[in-house]
Amino acid sequence: MLDGAGATRPHYQKFRGLLEEIPPDDFRQRRHSVDLAFLRQGITFNVYGNEKGAEKIFPFDLIPRIIPAGDWEFLERGLTQRITALNLFLHDIYHEQKILKDGVIPPYYVLSGKHFRREFVNFKVPRDIYIHICGTDLIRGSKGEWMVLEDNGRCPSGVSYLLENRRAMKRSFPGMFESIGVQPVEHYPQELLKMLQYIAPGGVADPTVVLLTPGACNSAYFEHTYLARQMGIEIVEGRDLMVKDDNVFMRTTKGLKQVHVIYRRIDDDFLDPTVFRRDSALGVPGLIRAFRQGNVSLANSIGTGIADDKVMYYFVPRIIKYYLDQDPLIPNVPTWLASEEADRKYILENLENLVVKAANESGGYGMLMGPKAGAAEIAKFRELIAADPRNYIAQPMILLSQHPTQVADGFEGRHIDLRPYIVYGEKITIVPSGLTRVALRKGSLVVNSSQGGGSKDTWVLYGDQ
Amino acid sequence: MLSRVANSLYWMSRYIERADNTARLVETSLQLLLDIRNLDDQHLAKQWLPIVQAAGDEEAFSKLHPKATGAAVTEFLVFQAQNPNSIVQCICQARENARMVRDQITIELWEELNRLYLFVISPEARQTWKQSPSDFFSEIKAASMHLTGIAYATLLQNEGWWFTQAGRFLERADKTSRILDVRHQSLPAAGVPGAISQREALEWSAILRSCSAGDAYKSIYGADVHPVRVAEFLVLSEDFPRSVRFCAAQVNTALRKISGVPDGRFVNDAERHAGRLLAELQFGTVEEIFERGLHAFLDDLQIQFNRIGEALFEAYFFLSFAALGETDFVQQEEQQQQGAPGEPGWN
Numbered sequence: 007m008l009d010g011a012g013a014t015r016p017h018y019q020k021f022r023g024l025l026e027e028i029p030p031d032d033f034r035q036r037r038h039s040v041d042l043a044f045l046r047q048g049i050t051f052n053v054y055g056n057e058k059g060a061e062k063i064f065p066f067d068l069i070p071r072i073i074p075a076g077d078w079e080f081l082e083r084g085l086t087q088r089i090t091a092l093n094l095f096l097h098d099i100y101h102e103q104k105i106l107k108d109g110v111i112p113p114y115y116v117l118s119g120k121h122f123r124r125e126f127v128n129f130k131v132p133r134d135i136y137i138h139i140c141g142t143d144l145i146r147g148s149k150g151e152w153m154v155l156e157d158n159g160r161c162p163s164g165v166s167y168l169l170e171n172r173r174a175m176k177r178s179f180p181g182m183f184e185s186i187g188v189q190p191v192e193h194y195p196q197e198l199l200k201m202l203q204y205i206a207p208g209g210v211a212d213p214t215v216v217l218l219t220p221g222a223c224n225s226a227y228f229e230h231t232y233l234a235r236q237m238g239i240e241i242v243e244g245r246d247l248m249v250k251d252d253n254v255f256m257r258t259t260k261g262l263k264q265v266h267v268i269y270r271r272i273d274d275d276f277l278d279p280t281v282f283r284r285d286s287a288l289g290v291p292g293l294i295r296a297f298r299q300g301n302v303s304l305a306n307s308i309g310t311g312i313a314d315d316k317v318m319y320y321f322v323p324r325i326i327k328y329y330l331d332q333d334p335l336i337p338n339v340p341t342w343l344a345s346e347e348a349d350r351k352y353i354l355e356n357l358e359n360l361v362v363k364a365a366n367e368s369g370g371y372g373m374l375m376g377p378k379a380g381a382a383e384i385a386k387f388r389e390l391i392a393a394d395p396r397n398y399i400a401q402p403m404i405l406l407s408q409h410p411t412q413v414a415d416g417f418e419g420r421h422i423d424l425r426p427y428i429v430y431g432e433k434i435t436i437v438p439s440g441l442t443r444v445a446l447r448k449g450s451l452v453v454n455s456s457q458g459g460g461s462k463d464t465w466v467l468y469g470d471q
Numbered sequence: 472m473l474s475r476v477a478n479s480l481y482w483m484s485r486y487i488e489r490a491d492n493t494a495r496l497v498e499t500s501l502q503l504l505l506d507i508r509n510l511d512d513q514h515l516a517k518q519w520l521p522i523v524q525a526a527g528d529e530e531a532f533s534k535l536h537p538k539a540t541g542a543a544v545t546e547f548l549v550f551q552a553q554n555p556n557s558i559v560q561c562i563c564q565a566r567e568n569a570r571m572v573r574d575q576i577t578i579e580l581w582e583e584l585n586r587l588y589l590f591v592i593s594p595e596a597r598q599t600w601k602q603s604p605s606d607f608f609s610e611i612k613a614a615s616m617h618l619t620g621i622a623y624a625t626l627l628q629n630e631g632w633w634f635t636q637a638g639r640f641l642e643r644a645d646k647t648s649r650i651l652d653v654r655h656q657s658l659p660a661a662g663v664p665g666a667i668s669q670r671e672a673l674e675w676s677a678i679l680r681s682c683s684a685g686d687a688y689k690s691i692y693g694a695d696v697h698p699v700r701v702a703e704f705l706v707l708s709e710d711f712p713r714s715v716r717f718c719a720a721q722v723n724t725a726l727r728k729i730s731g732v733p734d735g736r737f738v739n740d741a742e743r744h745a746g747r748l749l750a751e752l753q754f755g756t757v758e759e760i761f762e763r764g765l766h767a768f769l770d771d772l773q774i775q776f777n778r779i780g781e782a783l784f785e786a787y788f789f790l791s792f793a794a795l796g797e798t799d800f801v802q803q804e805e806q807q808q809q810g811a812p813g814e815p816g817w818n
Contacts, residue, residue, distance in 0.1 A: 047578070048570065048585050222571045231573035241574050246473050259477050259630065259729070259787045 007072070007410050016471045017074040020186045024179075025069075030416075036178045037068050037412060043177070049170050051225045064167055065460030067411050068178060071422060071442040074470040078189075078438055081144070081152065084335035085426060086434050087326060089140050092157065092313045093430065094329040096136040100127050100309065110328050111321050115345075118396055119318070120366045121160075121311025123274065125281070129298065131307045132205045133431075138305035139198070140428040141165075144336070144440075146407035153339050153404070155423065156319060159310040161271050164441045165427045166229035169194060169236075171463040172439070187468040189438040194427070195236035198269075201431025202237075205303045206266045213266035216240045216256065218247070220272050220288045230271055244272075249292030252299040267303045268293075274308050316365040316399045317343060344391045344398040353391065353400040357384050360400040362391070375451075377403050406451055409462070411444055421445045423453055424464065438466035476575055477634045478788040479568040483576075484622070485638035486565035487584070490558045491615035492646035496525055496653075497548050497558075498608040499681040503674065504541065519544040521656070525649040528556055549600065549607075558611060559591045577625040580618065587614040636725040637783065644718035645776045648769045650681045651705045654698075655766035663761045664698050672696045678705075682713045702765055703757035706772075715772065716752040722779065723749045729787070740782035748775050 007018045014022050028036075041063060044050070050061035073081075098105050099116050100123075106113040116122055141162025143155040172191050176183060199215065206213035219230040221243050234241035246256050247265065255262035270277065276286040278294040296302045312318060320341045326334045342349035342360075353360060357376050364372030374387045391398045408419035426440035442462040443453035453459040500522050516539040523532045523544055531554055536543035551557045555564070566588040569581060590596055590610070600607040619639070626632050654674050658664050667675070675696045679685045682705060692700045708714035723734075723745045730738055737743040760768045 045589065046582050046586055048573070048581065222567070227570070228573075231570075235574035240473060240476075242473065243475065246475050257474050259472050259474055 017072050017467055019471065021072060024182050024185065040066055040068065040174045040178055043174065049228060051228065065446060066171060066174060067444055067460050067462045069410055069412060069417065070175060070463040070465045071409055072465045072467060074467050076470050078466045080335065081426065082436050085142055085428055085436055087330065087332060087335055088142065088154065088322065089137060089428050089430055089434060091326040091329050092159065093136050095325045096310060096313055097134055100129065105328055110324050115317050116312065119312040119315045121309065121315060123309035126309045132207065132303045135205060135430055136307045137310050137313065138201055138205065138430050141425045142428065144424045145404060148405055152336050154336050155339060157314045159314045160273060160306060162427065163226045163229060164425060165194060166232040167461055168439055168441045171461060175463045188465040189468060191437045191439045194437045195233060197429050197435045198233065199237040201429050202267045202269055202305055204431040205305060207300055207303055210266050214264060215267040215269065216242045216265050218242055218268050218270040218272055226271065244288045244290050247290040249290060249296050252296045252301055254293060254296050254302045265302060269305050274311065316363050320399060339401045339404060342400045344400065345395040350395055354388060357388060359403065361403055362387050362398055362400045365397045365399065409444065411446065418448065421451050439464045472630045474788050476572050477631065479572045480575065480631045481634045481638035483565050483568040484635035485642045486561045486568065487615055487618050488639045488642040489556060490561035491612055492643065493526060493548055493558050493561065494608045494611040495681045496522060496650055497545055498605065499677045501604055503677040515540060521653045523547065525653045526556060527649060528554060562588055562591050575631055579625050580621045583614065583618055583621055630729060633725040633728040637722055640718040640721035641776055641780060643713060644715050645773060647682055647705055647713050647715055648772045650678055651702060652766060652769045653678060658698060658765055661762060661764040663758065667697065675701050684711060684713060687711055699757055699761060702760060706760065707752060707755065707757060719745065719749045719752055739786040741779055741786050744775060744779045744782055
């Protein structure tokens, strides 16, 4: 919002003018009514292991993050480039494996990937699309440059917060949208449904699309029901489905009804107890066979997890170059691989300055923040890395960009990131916005909600001011 | 419609109705005590135990409370977490069922139910209860009527709607019969009762009030309250929306809307039992009921309601539970946790 000298950047000027017209008490009041509305509407996530009041709202900050049209067009191009390349990569490693044969990526890294599904080699997925929905985490460095922090190509969450944040902002500041000119986001569910219908098995004129949820205990359950309702499709649990003669049916009060497309919000491992985890009661026995027979389509496809393996992240610039013969528009954060000898040496010598991440965890599991860690934790990671180098990467500590945020007595800068949502169907669609997460605690770089994280609405302007 | 969804809609409205009826029952009993003075422990227990029996939870109650005092009974019926049928627990379960079918109900219905839930689990609820039980019950009853009104005004009247109707009226029929049974010990086991004392008249008036039937009763029978007329009104009235016959007719209609089978025929046991019960109530007389004994008659009614509920489960919901097997799927859900936004495991 502000430049280095403290002056308002051009694309924030209109907003700031309007904001200053609102008395501080009035502003606090609006903030309070938004919190209350979220609680009443049940826009909450579940906190595990806490019986009473097990639902919490995701704190919401009323100062929007604003992105000028020019920046957004750049991001859109960069993200489209990235998803296109990742999809070509998945198709290749599940077919000819040219990229491995040409020595661009050492085969060992792909074949040893925890989420590489060798059972699906030479299997043709509908329309050759693997990642139908991708949530890519972006950050800005100290010079304002955009970087990709990670790709989420399995079951990315959070888009419902993007949509609900926008609704809350429209209720709180109805006048602002018109005078500032903010691009709409409300068409996301239609785009999602269009994509799901597009990937239906061939020859099905009016496909039945369902959303498969682990159930009401899942932390993202609000989002599942929200999206199902917005798309007007049925939300099902594993026990609502059954497979007969390699076709998938849902159990209704009028008997069985065939299902053609499943937007699954369950990880690969739990989808089908006859193929993956045997103890999974969330999935549907026989689902994978039905998928292999081409009688049901899945979004996202199976085996996409290899593309968001953090070691694969290291190779994404090469992947883009290999398939598209282009340089990446949005660069990666500099990364070292613990399994490369020179890199490992560097990592082990600089542990206290680096962020170390486990290759197949997400959202902060198995992570070392070197500059903030104690000696014991650093020693523990030293051992972990030595024991299983394939499983670790390291990155420099990036000082995320900051954004003015409401605090107890006024506004202060807080660190933020951004997750846009990419839908890959007949064409690639990215609604002009994203989920901006903010570290509400002063100086914190952690946007996780348990540690004082929240979110903001993200406005993409029609113009550059 | 998914069987699981139909089941949740059915229980959502059934639990709302149950919370409402329990509030009526407890409130009326509290008011009744204001009219009666000088009660010792034994007499108190005589007043309160039938209330627990009317709610159908005598066994659970005696496990938790050694004595049927007013404080114990009201705690048990209003707040007690270990009593799945306490008002607070009913609302929690109604809301949990609504959450599971959040995509099937309107935002208006959800927000009101969620608001009621947030109220009953807040410290404010107990505060209100302590200061004025009557304010607390008014809140519960008003919210329940508001919910029913929102449901009528906003829900699509499709198959799911008829499952909510079946749940609502089956519960109401059951509770009306139980409320009517509260004073059965003052009646002869069989035969038509004679004149009653003034105090008994007060008790029967309280029963009418529990069912919001005080004014409607007077408009038909005048100010004279007698158990035979009360029973006739609460069991056999064709027009009173809380009478057993009215509710049975609604259940019967709902079942037929679900299956599309016309009156006079049946394709499943739920329809058969409901049709038979309705005919019995349409063509029965209150004299017959008392010849047999009101308590025995009401007991039998409750068995018939259970039979309809079980048959409904068999016909429409069983499919979704048959798949469950022995695995504890709740545990599975927790293993599959994806974490909160930005939490470990959130991806």
